[in-house]
Amino acid sequence: MHQISHPSILYFGTPVVLLSTVNADGTYNLAPISSVFWLGWRCMIGISAFSKTTENLLRTGECVLNLPSVDEVGAVNRLALTTGSNPVPAGKQQKGYRFEPNKFATAGLTPLPSDIVRPARARECPVHMEAQLVSTHPLSDEDPQQRGRIITLELKIVRIHLDDRILMEGKPDHIDPDKWRPLIMSFQQFYGLGEQIHTSTLARIPEELYQTPDRDRATRA
Numbered sequence: 523m524h525q526i527s528h529p530s531i532l533y534f535g536t537p538v539v540l541l542s543t544v545n546a547d548g549t550y551n552l553a554p555i556s557s558v559f560w561l562g563w564r565c566m567i568g569i570s571a572f573s574k575t576t577e578n579l580l581r582t583g584e585c586v587l588n589l590p591s592v593d594e595v596g597a598v599n600r601l602a603l604t605t606g607s608n609p610v611p612a613g614k615q616q617k618g619y620r621f622e623p624n625k626f627a628t629a630g631l632t633p634l635p636s637d638i639v640r641p642a643r644a645r646e647c648p649v650h651m652e653a654q655l656v657s658t659h660p661l662s663d664e665d666p667q668q669r670g671r672i673i674t675l676e677l678k679i680v681r682i683h684l685d686d687r688i689l690m691e692g693k694p695d696h697i698d699p700d701k702w703r704p705l706i707m708s709f710q711q712f713y714g715l716g717e718q719i720h721t722s723t724l725a726r727i728p729e730e731l732y733q734t735p736d737r738d739r740a741t742r743a
């Protein structure tokens with residue numbers, strides 16, 4: 523039996539990303555998001571128009587996508603209900619958010635210089651992706667009531683740094699999914715992935731066949 527249902531949110535489970543950006547005064551902001559999907563060396567993120575991260579990304583055109591593993595869940599949770607915006611936007615005040623100017627310290631994460639973009643990486647996260655903003659797309663633009671509240675941003679990855687511990691033995695360009703335990707947000711709760719549950723027919727395709735010009739153009743050092 524299925525019931526017609528009206529859930530308020532449709533967060534069925536996506537990986538958490540810690541987005542690092544540079545504030546106008548040169549300090550760093552760091553914020554969790556989980557509305558993200560990946561295509562080649564690009565990704566789309568969905569983000570509130572009223573976030574400091576959005577303001578910074580639109581102004582500077584760059585960010586670092588830090589992917590926490592399940593081990594960094596405490597750091598992610600310490601960033602919940604914080605914003606780098608001062609004053610706190612009305613909608614966030616209502617939800618209990620507070621202004622937090624030093625998000626790396628709040629999270630207990632260590633800023634690490636990036637190679638190509640200005641925002642810092644978060645050392646403790648096993649995956650760092652330096653990225654540049656390519657385009658913006660409005661969400662719910664046809665509805666005057668919702669227009670302008672959420673935007674989606676296309677980001678191009680220009681450099682990837684991976685912790686040795688998640689790599690396949692002797693294969694620096696391959697992540698071993700048995701070693702990588704992404705942090706998943708599902709309906710506002712934190713989860714990890716379980717063990718592999720089935721052999722995958724799709725996995726017969728060698729990863730190399732998914733190469734895109736973005737990857738080939740990215741410099742290696």
Ligand SMILES: Cc1cc2nc3c(=O)[nH]c(=O)nc-3n(C[C@H](O)[C@H](O)[C@H](O)COP(=O)(O)O)c2cc1C
Nearest residue numbers: 553554555556557569570573574575602604605606
């Ligand atoms: C686990 C988690 C996932 C989140 N996912 C999103 C998201 O996908 N998009 C979004 O706009 N906000 C998301 N948020 C809320 C933002 O973190 C929040 O808007 C925050 O104030 C942004 O920080 P900033 O204003 O300093 O940029 C999420 C928060 C948490 C804790």
